[in-house]
Amino acid sequence: MKFNGAQVLIKMIKAEGIDTIFGYPGGCVIDIYDELAKQEGLRHILVRHEQGAVHAADGYARANRSVGVALVTSGPGATNAVTGIASAHSDSIPIVVFTGQVPTALIGNDAFQEVDIVGITRPCTKHNYLVKSIDKLASTIKEAFYLARSGRPGPVLVDLPKNILQAQIDFEEPGKISLKSYKPNYKPNKKQLNKVVEMIKKAKRPVIFAGGGVIVSQASEQITRLAKMADIPVTASLMGLGAFPGSDPLWLGMLGMHGTYRANMSIGHCDLMIAAGVRFDDRVTGNIEKFAPTAKIVQIDIDPTSIHKNIEVHCPIVGDCKAALEGILHLMEDQKTDDLKNNRPQWLDQIEEWKSTTPLKYNQGSEVIKPQFVVEKLYELTKGDAIITTEVGQNQMWAAQYYHFNKPNHFITSGGLGTMGFGLPAAIGAKAACPDKLVVDVAGDGSIQMNIQELMTAVESKIDVKIVILNNQYLGMVRQWQELFYEKVYSFTNMENTPDFVKLAEAYGAKGLRCTRPDEVESVLSQGLNHEGTVIMEFAVDKEESVYPMVPAGGSITEMLLV
Amino acid sequence: MMNTNSYLLSILVDDEPGVLSRIAGLFSGRGFNIDSLSVASTAEPDVSRITMVTKCEPQIIDQIKKQLHKLINVITVNDLTDKKYVQRQLALIKVNAQPEKKADILRVVDIFRCKIVDVGLSHYTIEVSGDSGKHDAIVSLLKPMGIIEIASTGSIALARENGKK
Numbered sequence: 082m083k084f085n086g087a088q089v090l091i092k093m094i095k096a097e098g099i100d101t102i103f104g105y106p107g108g109c110v111i112d113i114y115d116e117l118a119k120q121e122g123l124r125h126i127l128v129r130h131e132q133g134a135v136h137a138a139d140g141y142a143r144a145n146r147s148v149g150v151a152l153v154t155s156g157p158g159a160t161n162a163v164t165g166i167a168s169a170h171s172d173s174i175p176i177v178v179f180t181g182q183v184p185t186a187l188i189g190n191d192a193f194q195e196v197d198i199v200g201i202t203r204p205c206t207k208h209n210y211l212v213k214s215i216d217k218l219a220s221t222i223k224e225a226f227y228l229a230r231s232g233r234p235g236p237v238l239v240d241l242p243k244n245i246l247q248a249q250i251d252f253e254e255p256g257k258i259s260l261k262s263y264k265p266n267y268k269p270n271k272k273q274l275n276k277v278v279e280m281i282k283k284a285k286r287p288v289i290f291a292g293g294g295v296i297v298s299q300a301s302e303q304i305t306r307l308a309k310m311a312d313i314p315v316t317a318s319l320m321g322l323g324a325f326p327g328s329d330p331l332w333l334g335m336l337g338m339h340g341t342y343r344a345n346m347s348i349g350h351c352d353l354m355i356a357a358g359v360r361f362d363d364r365v366t367g368n369i370e371k372f373a374p375t376a377k378i379v380q381i382d383i384d385p386t387s388i389h390k391n392i393e394v395h396c397p398i399v400g401d402c403k404a405a406l407e408g409i410l411h412l413m414e415d416q417k418t419d420d421l422k423n424n425r426p427q428w429l430d431q432i433e434e435w436k437s438t439t440p441l442k443y444n445q446g447s448e449v450i451k452p453q454f455v456v457e458k459l460y461e462l463t464k465g466d467a468i469i470t471t472e473v474g475q476n477q478m479w480a481a482q483y484y485h486f487n488k489p490n491h492f493i494t495s496g497g498l499g500t501m502g503f504g505l506p507a508a509i510g511a512k513a514a515c516p517d518k519l520v521v522d523v524a525g526d527g528s529i530q531m532n533i534q535e536l537m538t539a540v541e542s543k544i545d546v547k548i549v550i551l552n553n554q555y556l557g558m559v560r561q562w563q564e565l566f567y568e569k570v571y572s573f574t575n576m577e578n579t580p581d582f583v584k585l586a587e588a589y590g591a592k593g594l595r596c597t598r599p600d601e602v603e604s605v606l607s608q609g610l611n612h613e614g615t616v617i618m619e620f621a622v623d624k625e626e627s628v629y630p631m632v633p634a635g636g637s638i639t640e641m642l643l644v
Numbered sequence: 645m646m647n648t649n650s651y652l653l654s655i656l657v658d659d660e661p662g663v664l665s666r667i668a669g670l671f672s673g674r675g676f677n678i679d680s681l682s683v684a685s686t687a688e689p690d691v692s693r694i695t696m697v698t699k700c701e702p703q704i705i706d707q708i709k710k711q712l713h714k715l716i717n718v719i720t721v722n723d724l725t726d727k728k729y730v731q732r733q734l735a736l737i738k739v740n741a742q743p744e745k746k747a748d749i750l751r752v753v754d755i756f757r758c759k760i761v762d763v764g765l766s767h768y769t770i771e772v773s774g775d776s777g778k779h780d781a782i783v784s785l786l787k788p789m790g791i792i793e794i795a796s797t798g799s800i801a802l803a804r805e806n807g808k809k
Contacts, residue, residue: 204670263716386710
């Protein structure tokens, strides 16, 4: 039986188990949309901007650990998708982005809505393809999904010329993918695992440092078992939040520029760091020379380029985090508990002292709402069970500090690229993936405006997301830097002219709530969270509240500015 | 740059459009440096060999090799620098051949076992094949005679099965 390229594409997407795609039509993808109109079992969510489609696919992938799919047209449709692709690339998120392209005969002729999107996205995709023949279409799509989800995951782009989508072919199911040039190594070297056990036995002040790789490889259970078995406290990068329960006594809080005092001090004083699925980003390490100066470092990562890239490690392990941690746990079972928990009480006492003398703190008075208070109340009211997405800046850091994530896949944030405008479309994607979960976007008044048009997507598609805007009338994180390092010259960070968010919500057909007093925070949150449908809850918060602790860029992470 | 060394990499890649651009983009995007580059097909269909000379600090070369290997179209990356290998570079050198200099030029050609591949009224074009040391030596000897222009390939190299460097 003959199929056209558009039909092959949809068959292949469905064969991957995908039930939802996010997209925006245009001239070069019109054949695909013609097919989508006839589909059952594949939901298409119409976004209002292509960047939103890609962030939504990203949120979808993170919430249910599958592959997200976005579909956009050629030219501006494709270039609008680039920020979304680069965001997913920075955070190793598996998405496949299909872009329309002008017919092959016109490629290179500067045709209407033509751009070289394969050339543009080469440095920000895991891999990308231009499909030049209908014979290659099905196998390329299968390969794209395989690459996106295997090894260190990442975005893959497939550029589809219009004539390929229209061409006819006798469809044949492509065979198993085997690439001679791509064979990710999942299995860790056993010798190295033995070394880790010996290092744990020798360690007096060990710390586990979990990153996004632990979430990706679904190794939270293994991290937790390792921590308990040898009484090792755990910290995490922004991307690793939820890898270890935030309410556990061994939890140190987040590490890095806005990490907790005890997490940063622990790294500064530990003698063993077991780093799993992390890439030692500069926001985590601060000054490399002063990062974990007394520690032996174990690094587990599936991507060999992550190892020795920023810091020298003593025991590198290339492989899947889950497999490596399982291996270590297995070897530890043969050890005496006392050997594994060598000298632990002193170390844990020290950490407890750091925690009690210098906890995360803020002072909630009776007049002005503190943004941290809003996040804490949100945590209480949702019992820590909501999926939280964030925008970027102070809102993101307060969400990371004060919402104590107990489970993986519940914190969805643009960690590596730091993309403002990520949170709302990502929330839509997450809710589409997990319709039974409460999904809340913690936003600032600046970043929410970067993809505010997606409010229409949420309302139209009946995807119920809750938006908490911490409105301080500033681009708060930049203002904070200006306050601390630029003599309070608040150059273009003042955002007193924001729209009326309540009216704005109503204009889009959503509900809008505003809160200006501390004693109303709980009731407004509770009203918004219980409302059926998309809601904006705007909180007028302290204008000049800053995120603390803070490590000035390039400083040692043990030298923090505190409240 | 401080303490830079020269490294010779032999890279097998899928013979597909865009592969060279991926490699060049990797180098420019990460601030690595390509000194010379040579690309051609191999005996195996769909596989090309890229021979590359890169100059960098010793701690960077591992990252370069790993990043190259991470590219989906790169099959193997072989660092020949500390191995035994044969290396060749081909150059065509057009020199001024004034009557009084012709004998000198021919002597150089003879000593270096080069070939004269084109003769004009007032010039010779010389074909030189050898490693980069030989290439540099002949250029320095011909320079006083007046080199008009040079076209040169990048290095190509293969690891030796055994034997000495």
